[in-house]
Structures are given as C-alpha cells and as structure tokens.
Amino acid sequence: MPSARETELLEAAYRYVLTHGLADVSLRPLAAAIGSSTRVLLYLFGSKEGLVRALLARARADELALLGDIGTGPGVVARLWDWLSAPAHRPLLTLWLEAYARSLVEPDGPWAGFARATVADWLEVLKAGQPEEVRETAAGLVSRTRELAVLRGALLDLLATGDGERVTAALRASLSP
Amino acid sequence: MPSARETELLEAAYRYVLTHGLADVSLRPLAAAIGSSTRVLLYLFGSKEGLVRALLARARADELALLGDIGTGPGVVARLWDWLSAPAHRPLLTLWLEAYARSLVEPDGPWAGFARATVADWLEVLKAGQPEEVRETAAGLVSRTRELAVLRGALLDLLATGDGERVTAALRASLSP
DNA sequence: GCATTACTGAAACACTCGTGTCAGTGGAGG
DNA sequence: CCTCCACTGACACGAGTGTTTCAGTAATGC
Numbered sequence: 001m002p003s004a005r006e007t008e009l010l011e012a013a014y015r016y017v018l019t020h021g022l023a024d025v026s027l028r029p030l031a032a033a034i035g036s037s038t039r040v041l042l043y044l045f046g047s048k049e050g051l052v053r054a055l056l057a058r059a060r061a062d063e064l065a066l067l068g069d070i071g072t073g074p075g076v077v078a079r080l081w082d083w084l085s086a087p088a089h090r091p092l093l094t095l096w097l098e099a100y101a102r103s104l105v106e107p108d109g110p111w112a113g114f115a116r117a118t119v120a121d122w123l124e125v126l127k128a129g130q131p132e133e134v135r136e137t138a139a140g141l142v143s144r145t146r147e148l149a150v151l152r153g154a155l156l157d158l159l160a161t162g163d164g165e166r167v168t169a170a171l172r173a174s175l176s177p
Numbered sequence: 178m179p180s181a182r183e184t185e186l187l188e189a190a191y192r193y194v195l196t197h198g199l200a201d202v203s204l205r206p207l208a209a210a211i212g213s214s215t216r217v218l219l220y221l222f223g224s225k226e227g228l229v230r231a232l233l234a235r236a237r238a239d240e241l242a243l244l245g246d247i248g249t250g251p252g253v254v255a256r257l258w259d260w261l262s263a264p265a266h267r268p269l270l271t272l273w274l275e276a277y278a279r280s281l282v283e284p285d286g287p288w289a290g291f292a293r294a295t296v297a298d299w300l301e302v303l304k305a306g307q308p309e310e311v312r313e314t315a316a317g318l319v320s321r322t323r324e325l326a327v328l329r330g331a332l333l334d335l336l337a338t339g340d341g342e343r344v345t346a347a348l349r350a351s352l353s354p
Numbered sequence: 355g356c357a358t359t360a361c362t363g364a365a366a367c368a369c370t371c372g373t374g375t376c377a378g379t380g381g382a383g384g
Numbered sequence: 385c386c387t388c389c390a391c392t393g394a395c396a397c398g399a400g401t402g403t404t405t406c407a408g409t410a411a412t413g414c
C-alpha cells in the first residue's frame with residue numbers, strides 16, 4: 001500500500017529518530033535532515049501524528065522481527081539478553097523506552113497502548129520458551145513475568161550505566177539461582 | 178535558600194507535573210494552573226530549565242525520603258516493592274520513568290545523569306540490605322544488581338498493565354526461588 | 355520617612371510549531 | 385498529444401514557545 005517514496009522516506013526518518021529521539025521530534029528539522037520537506041511528509045503521512053504512528057510501527061517491526069527469530073525452547077531468555085545487550089541495538093532500545101514512558105504519561109494519541117502491547121508481545125515469546133506442561137498454568141504465567149521483569153530491569157540498568165559486565169552477570173545469576 | 182513563595186510555587190508545580198508529565202510541560206499552562214504567571218516563574222527559577230531542574234530535584238527528594246526510611250537488613254527488597262507497588266505512588270513513578278528515559282535520549286540539559294544517578298542511589302540502599310560479609314564482594318554487587326533489575330522490571334510491567342497480582346507474585350518468586 | 359528588597363502584571367519580541375493554499379513539476383497510460 | 389497522478393516547492397497563517405522590558409506594589413530594615 002505505501003508507495004516506494006513513502007517507505008524510502010520512512011526509513012530515512014526512522015534512522016533520524018533513532019539518534020534524535022521520537023518524543024520531541026519536529027517536522028522541519030527532520031525534513032531538512034533527510035532531504036525532504038514538511039510539505040512532502042504531510043502529503044505522504046497525512047499529519048505529524050500519522051508520521052509518528054508509522055515510525056512507531058516501524059520500530060515495532062524491528063522488535064517483532066527479533067521475536068520471530070528468537071526461536072522457542074529453553075535458553076530463550078539468554079538469547080533475548082544477547083540481543084538486548086548488543087551495543088548495536090542500543091538506539092532502538094532507547095527509542096523503545098522513550099515510547100514506553102510516553103505511552104504511560106499520555107495515554108492518547110499515537111503512543112496509545114504501546115507499553116501494554118510490548119508486555120503482551122514479550123510474555124508470549126517467553127511462554128513459547130517454557131516447558132509445555134507449565135505454559136497454561138498460573139505458575140507458568142508468574143514465572144515468565146519474572147523473566148520479563150529481569151530482562152527489562154537489566155536493560156534499564158544497561159542503558160543507563162553501560163556496564164554490560166555487571167548487568168550480564170546479574171542476569172545469569174537470575175537464570176540459575 | 179529558596180524563599181517561602183518559591184517553595185510554595187514549586188510544590189504546586191510539582192503536583193501539576195505529577196499528573197501532566199514533565200517532558201512537554203510549558204510555562205503558560207502550568208502558570209495558569211497553579212495560579213501564577215510565567216513572569217513569576219521565570220523570576221524565581223531563572224529559566225524554564227531551572228524550573229525543570231528544581232522539579233527533578235523535588236521528585237528525587239521524594240525518592241530519597243523513601244530510601245532513607247526503608248531501613249536496612251533483610252527484607253529490604255520486599256519493603257521497596259510494597260512502596261513501589263502502592264497505587265498512590267504511581268504518578269511519581271511514572272514521572273520517574275519519564276525522566277529516566279529522557280535522560281538517556283537527551284544527555285544534556287536538566288535531565289543529565291538522572292538515570293545513572295538513580296541506579297547508584299538504589300544500589301546503595303540494596304547494599305545496606307545485604308549481609309555484611311558479602312557487601313564488598315563482587316558477588317554482592319552482582320546480587321544487588323539482580324535485585325534492582327527485578328524491582329525495576331516489575332515496576333515497568335506494573336505501570337503498563339496495572340496487574341499488581343501477577344507482578345507481585347513474580348517478584349516474590351524471584352526473592353525465594 | 356525612606357530606600358531597599360521581594361514579588362507581580364501587561365505587553366511585546368523573536369522565534370518554532372503543525373498545517374493549509376496555490377502553484378507547479380515529471381513521467382506514465384490512454 | 386494530452387490527461388491523469390504522484391510528488392514537490394514557496395509561502396503564509398494562526399497558535400504557542402521561552403524570554404525580556406518596563407512598569408508597578410507591598411513589606412521590610414535603617
């Protein structure tokens with residue numbers, strides 16, 4: 001459905017927000033940076049809100065691509081952490097956290113439901129990593145909630161301090177207590 | 178050092194940002210809501226950045242008051258979670274997350290170092306909760322990093338879903354595995 | 355009484371914001 | 385050829401931004 005030019009500009013805008021943040025992006029600087037104009041952005045995406053929505057969807061596509069490739073069975077948590085702690089993914093994860101926080105403060109607009117949605121996404125993947133006999137039990141739900149919490153908390157720490165060694169050790173300790 | 182009027186207005190502004198968010202606050206609506214004017218705000222705090230800095234410090238004072246009261250010895254993590262999961266503290270914690278994310282995206286300005294600072298603050302408190310013989314060991318550091326990660330991750334989940342039951346169960350599971 | 359200090363009001367300045375208007379391009383299909 | 389259509393440029397509009405200038409008031413300290 002989106003035209004070639006549209007996806008091209010979306011990709012450029014996505015690269016831009018990865019380094020500049022998404023919360024207080026504005027059309028004119030963005031357009032200038034990606035060699036376009038506000039007129040074209042508005043024409044293609046309808047409004048700024050439409051653009052932000054598209055960018056959020058684009059970021060989510062990256063995330064879902066990961067979750068699709070991560071596989072199932074034991075060791076999912078460790079593999080997820082490998083991906084989360086990779087320095088190359090830091091801009092994406094900062095963007096992710098930004099959107100997460102924003103969707104809590106401002107429950108309307110393009111951010112709506114972002115936080116809730118990712119919790120569900122990740123819980124689903126962790127569920128697929130559990131032994132089959134606990135997946136549908138209450139204990140299973142609690143267990144993957146715990147795994148998710150550790151991953152998210154470790155990610156917060158890593159993004160703030162950059163101390164991959166300490167945080168990774170903590171995560172490993174949490175896997176085999 | 179701050180005058181009576183200054184702390185009075187700061188308190189009012191603090192109540193305001195707790196419900197409206199701090200990221201995209203602007204002077205005129207804020208001033209109108211707290212019965213003041215931009216002129217006065219600028220006079221008392223020097224600039225908008227000064228005001229934001231003061232508000233951030235005010236929020237941090239709330240946090241530090243908690244950390245001072247939480248005590249030491251075993252059970253710190255559980256007591257911290259009781260505080261974090263109390264519905265009354267949700268606005269403060271949303272504000273906290275907002276500032277955390279912002280300080281990662283925009284490392285300059287009044288937000289600078291906020292994320293890093295709170296990691297250090299909390300690790301310090303968790304350290305005081307550990308048995309004395311591990312406090313200075315590498316294993317001790319890793320252990321409280323893990324505790325912090327669980328608390329933070331659980332908080333993220335709770336803020337997004339509001340499902341205190343599931344998240345609290347996960348945290349408890351993480352304490353006595 | 356008087357000068358100093360703390361605070362406040364009204365209006366303006368020089369922006370930036372998202373968006374709308376009107377006018378064009380260039381190429382593809384009939 | 386000529387029409388349609390995706391795309392683009394220049395510009396203006398109204399609203400909102402942080403900040404400044406100039407003016408005042410009320411209370412305090414000498």
